[in-house]
Amino acid sequence: MNIAIAGGTGFVGTKLTSLLTNAGHHVYILTRSPEKFSNTNAITYVGWLKEGMQPESELQDCDAIINLAGESLFGYWTEEKKQRILSSRVEATNRVIELIQALENKPNVLVNASAVGFYGTSDQKTFTEQTTTAGNDFLAYVTKKWENTANKAAAFDVRVIHARLGIVLGETGTLSLMSLPFKFFVGGPIGSGEQWLSWIHVDDVVRMLLFAIEEKNVTGPMNVTAPKPVRNKVFSQQLASVMHRPNKIKVPSFVIKTLLGEMSILVVEGQAVLPNKALSHDFRFRYDDLDVALQAIYSK
Template sequence: MNIVISGGTGFVGKQLAETLIEEGHHVYILTRSPEKKLDTKQVTYIGWLKKGFDPLSELPEIDAVVNLAGTSLFGKWTKEKKEDIRSSRMEATETLVDMIGKMSKKPKVFVSGSAVGYYGTSEQDAFTEDTTKRGQDFLADVTYEWEETAKQAKRLGIRTVLARFGIVLGDKGALPLMQLPFRYFAGGKIGSGEQWLSWIHVQDAAGLIAYAIEQDSIKGPLNVTAPSPRRNKDFSKTLAKTLHRPYWTAAPAPVIQKALGEMSTLVLEGQCVYPKKALDSGYQFRFPALSEALEQAL
């Protein structure tokens, strides 16, 4: 298949490209700086989102489009940062939907990135794709708007998948930051430790997206999380054991809130999310258990 990826040079995007290449597909990666990239037999870099670029004129008939573009959530959530988080996702998604609409032959599937932040936060409730009620905080608002924009592809008759990512574990992303206190023998739970962390290994994140491209039965929300979410205190204990470091120092919530501001919700609050649709459809996780996922990632 010919598959387009926006955000294909990012953490998850690179892994997805590798996975799709291994399966024999040709990947077209949309980037603002194609001149800095080197095409290969199975990867072609296409310029977009800058004046002078016309990706449609360079693309062949496309079978699938995957949208992973959007600025990182990491960093102090100033007013400008929050607007960048929102606008980067809207711009990329709107541009892709518009591009798809102009294709003479439409792709069979559009997989658009989203986040488990859609559900809001809770220490008691568990969420699956059957959950319809969304949260009422900043991230929930952004993911709702993001998904509503992506749903415009459905009106073009295209199977649309809303990939709600949890915390992705690998050599980049959140894990390098999460492990730092433990490497300096100062690791422990964060805040109360009761907040849920819904995680997935980067190989499974890519694997599940590739699987969703192939499976015609998968549409709508898709939780891209492992089947074993953990509370922060349990995640931290497993991380400490994996790194052969002590687990003893708690990071008080007020300290985290002062240091990170509103972004502290990412570590002090969470949600227990299960990948019901992935399991029901038969996806086989490579790393269903946290200990194995951390061993490989670290």
């Protein structure tokens, strides 16, 4: 297949490109600066989001589009930062829709990144794709707008999947920040430790994105999480064990909220999310147990 990726040079995008090319697919990476990269037999860099660029001229035989583009959530959430988080996702997705509209031969499917933040936060509830009501916080608002924008592709008879990602674990990215206190022997549970963490190993993320393309009966929301979410206190214990570090210093919620402001919702609150749609279509996880996932990452 010919598969285009927006956000293909990031942490997940790089892993995804490797998986796709190793499987024999040709990847078109949409980038503002194609001149910075060299094309290969399996990867073509296509300019977009700048005046004069016409990515549709190079993507007429595109079978699928995966959109991973968006401003990082990390950083103090000023009003300006929050606007960038929202606008970067909605605008990039709108540009993907414009690209689809411009293509004479439409792709079969759009896999658009989203987030488990759609569900809001809860210590008690468990969320699946059957949960249709969004939460009432900022991240829920962003993901709802994001998904509504992606749904425009359906007007062109394109199958749309909202890949609601949990906390992606890998050698870099979120885990490198979460593990930093443990490296300096000051790690431990955050707040009550009861908040849920819906995690997934990056290798399963990219396999699931390809699965969404190949499995034609998958449509709409798809939770991209491992089937065994854990509470923060369990995550801290297992991370400390794998890193051979103590897990003794509990960080009060008010400290995190003071340091991070509204962004603290990412670490002091959470949600238990299950990947029921993928499981019901026979997706098989390589890492469905947190300890196994962390051992795989830290053994490299």
